[in-house]
Amino acid sequence: MVEDRRLAVLRAIVEDYVATHEPVGSRSLVERHSLGVSPATIRNDMAALEEEGLIAQPHTSAGRVPTDQGYRVFVDRLSQVKPMSxxxxxxxxxxxxxxxxxxxxxxxxxxxxxxxxxxxxxxxxxSLTRSHVRHIELVGLGPSRVLLVLIADTGRVEQRVVETGVAMTDDLLGRLRGRILERVTGQRLVDVADRVSDLPEQFASDERPAVTAVVASLLETVVERHExxxxxxxxxxxxxxxxxxxxxxxxxxxxxxxxxxxxxxxxxxxxxxxxxxxxxxxxxxxxxxxxxxxxxxxxxxxxxxxxxxxxxxxxxxxxxxxxxxxxxxxxxxxxxxxxx
Incomplete structure (x- = not known):
């Protein structure tokens, strides 16, 4: 019973101090809150709260203000979070x-x-590291340049321009896009590396340099944390x-x-x-x-x-x-x- 009353006094001090930014005295607590006890009892409760380190007196003859520990007790004892209207x-x-x-x-x-x-x-x-692959697109920008677009299920969109170093035909671009999507669509981004690391080996030797460049750029996109x-x-x-x-x-x-x-x-x-x-x-x-x-x-x-x-x-x-x-x-x- 005593503890509940002191918590009520602490709650009243926090609420008044937040509202007014003025140290709170026993008289104002009596006037503003229906605590159901005498001013002397409230003063005793405030003294106990101060001894516990939950409130403090900023200067002589002033009321009390909550301490960090007092705010912590107030937050931990909240019966509910204020609902939105x-x-x-x-x-x-x-x-x-x-x-x-x-x-x-x-x-x-x-x-x-x-x-x-x-x-x-x-x-x-x-975070890309907590996302899944929704779609990956490869767009040819020139004979040896490709735009890699990664779209995550969280709405993140990452783009990189890849210099393949060798010519990349529309046919190769289409086949590579299909292979990548088959392996990574719906997968966590943290798992993409394991699923595409061997892709270059699935293509002809003259196609591997371009495929390797695209795959390397994809891996950089999913493993780097600069995002x-x-x-x-x-x-x-x-x-x-x-x-x-x-x-x-x-x-x-x-x-x-x-x-x-x-x-x-x-x-x-x-x-x-x-x-x-x-x-x-x-x-x-x-x-x-x-x-x-x-x-x-x-x-x-x-x-x-x-x-x-x-x-x-x-x-x-x-x-x-x-x-x-x-x-x-x-x-x-x-x-x-x-x-x-």
Missing amino acids: AAERRAIGSFLDGAVDLDDVMQRSVRLLAQLTRQVALIQYP ERVMLAGTANLAKFGEDFTGTVRPVLEALEEQMVLLRLLGESRTTDVLSVRIGHENEVEGLSATSVVTVGYGLGDDVVAQLGVVGPTRMDYPGTMGSVRAVARYVGRILTEQQ
């Missing part, structure tokens, strides 16, 4: 449904998430929270300029659709110890192909932010599935 769901659907290709989906999604949360939004492009990209929007939102950061917001902005930092924030190797909330010093990235990062995976059905999320000050609306992140992820996944 019917109007918000319709707005998300109509905005994202108008996307014409993957780039448009990514741009619309990250802009929408920044608007919904009023934070910095990030979205990782679907991991992150798009972000809403960095200007940080300006509204300048006072939330010790000294200056500059370290946060500098960290967000680095692509590898963004990949780390989104969890480059993670393949989960479970919401993750990292608060304050739980973020190992230098410069982001005063921020919270909310992320979740999105994908095709049960297959998570990438992550999206937001970065903002620890003083954020966690229930609302978590709800928005989850909702946008679900819509992005639905769109990718429908585009297959």
Whole structure:
């Protein structure tokens, strides 16, 4: 009973501090919340919460503010993520449904998430290493030049111009395209190398140089990791929270300029659709110890192909932010599935 009441007091402190950015005192808790106990009891509960390291007094005679640990307990004890209203769901659907290709989906999604949360939004492009081959096309650009186009089930499109070094007839181009499609259509990109590595041996000796060049280019496309990209929007939102950061917001902005930092924030190797909330010093990235990062995976059905999320000050609306992140992820996944 006592623990439940103290959690209620902590929840009230977090909610008031997020809303007002003012240290919260026992008097304001009595006035704003129906906690069902006397002011003296609330003061005792606040003293206990402070002793546990869940709230702190920023300066003498001030109220209390949540600590990173306090926010963590608040998030872990959330009974539910704030649901989106019917109007918000319709707005998300109509905005994202108008996307014409993957780039448009990514741009619309990250802009929408920044608007919904009023934070910095990030979205990782679907990773080729977690995708399957939908189609491969070979287009002759000249006697010894070929355009290789790889289309993944996630909507990713990769193109490479291949210099074959020798003339390549339309007949050879057609036969090679057919052989490649027969072996790799519907296969995971990580399995493509094993399925095409012996293809040159299936062609005549005078055709092998051109076939080898095309196959090598295909292998480079599916095994290189430079395709991991992150798009972000809403960095200007940080300006509204300048006072939330010790000294200056500059370290946060500098960290967000680095692509590898963004990949780390989104969890480059993670393949989960479970919401993750990292608060304050739980973020190992230098410069982001005063921020919270909310992320979740999105994908095709049960297959998570990438992550999206937001970065903002620890003083954020966690229930609302978590709800928005989850909702946008679900819509992005639905769109990718429908585009297959």
